Every structure is written in C-alpha cells, then in structure tokens.
Amino acid sequence: MGVLQGAVLVALCSWVAGKGCKHLSKTPEFGDIYHVKGVISLPYAEIEEPFEAWYNKTGNSSRIQYYDGQVITYQLESVEPYGTNYKITPETTETEMNVVKCFQLNGTKESPVTLQTVFPDTNGFKVSPPAGAWAGGGRSAGRQA
Ligand SMILES: *[C@@H]1O[C@H](CO)[C@@H](O)[C@H](O)[C@H]1NC(C)=O
Ligand SMILES: *[C@@H]1O[C@H](CO)[C@@H](O)[C@H](O)[C@H]1NC(C)=O
Ligand SMILES: *[C@@H]1O[C@H](CO)[C@@H](O)[C@H](O)[C@H]1NC(C)=O
DSSP states (O other), X not given: OOHHHHHHHHHHHHXXXXXXXXXXXXXXXXXXXEEEEEEEEEGGGTEEEEEEEEEETTTTEEEEEETTTTEEEEEETTSTTTOEEEEEEEEOOSSOSXXXXXXXXXXXXXXXXXXXXXXXXXXXXXXXXXXXXXXXXXXXXXXXX
C-alpha cells in the first residue's frame, strides 16, 4: 500500500469513528470513476502535501497532481505494450531554474504500469459495530477472516 493509500485509510477510519458522523451501514464504495482532493499529512516528517486525483478505471487511466498542479503525474495503462507514466514537474539544474519538464517512463513486461488508486480496496472488509456498542469498543473497519 502506498503512502497515499495509507494516509487515506487513516483518514477514512477517523471519518468513520468521528463523533459527528453517522455510523456506516455498509463498507464505502468509491466506484470506477472518481475525483478527489485532499492533503497528505505526515506530521513526523513535517510534510503537508496537497493532492488532487482523477481515477478512471473504465479508461485505464489515472492522474495525480501535487501542490496545486505544480507536479502532475499520469498513469496510463492502455498505452501499448505495458503502459506508460508521465511526470510533469519543474526541474532545477546547474544551468536553469524551475523549468517545467515532462518525463516519460514506460512500463515493462516485469513491471507494467498500473492505475494508481487513492482509496484502498474495501473488498473483504466489513463494518464493525459502532464504537461502544460492544465490550471492547472496536472502532475501525476490520478485515474479514
Ligand atoms: C482497459 O483495459 C481493459 C483490460 O485490459 C480493456 O479490456 C479495455 O479495452 C481498456 N479500455 C480502454 C479505454 O483502453
Ligand atoms: C473515462 O474513460 C472513458 C474511456 O476512455 C471515457 O469515455 C470517459 O469520458 C472517462 N471519464 C472521465 C470522467 O474522464
Ligand atoms: C516509450 O514507449 C514509446 C512507444 O513504444 C516510445 O515511443 C517512447 O520512446 C518510449 N519512451 C521511453 C522514455 O522509453
């Protein structure tokens, strides 16, 4: 699981456990196409990274951008033969400063490019009873055995 998915899972759990929220009656589904904005927060590393993501499973493509579009990444699964990644980002070298460049990285047979989801796959998870509904007070969604 990537840092992004880990961060989102934590956010989801605190959202589920949050006082103002109704308890979910079923595991959340995010669908095959979505757009989401958020902030990756890693307090111990003092990182606050705003991101925005578009996920299109039907189109076999995803895009994630950071810092309000300063860095844009594409994950295109359907480019033959093994998919391709693009990264558009400012680059500073000895001779130039903050020049926007586009980089391409093709997938390989051993490591094809795959879409990058933001939300974790909730298949196999079930919603646990509301906190305090049973002794021990489990809070977050637990994985089924
Ligand atoms: C997406 O990938 C699936 C599985 O490889 C393929 O069947 C489908 O045609 C692809 N869709 C597009 C829009 O490329
Ligand atoms: C998702 O991909 C499909 C197939 O390429 C395309 O027709 C559709 O417009 C895309 N949806 C969005 C929201 O971009
Ligand atoms: C990626 O693959 C495409 C199509 O095969 C090719 O034109 C392109 O030069 C490749 N890019 C890199 C960075 O290897």
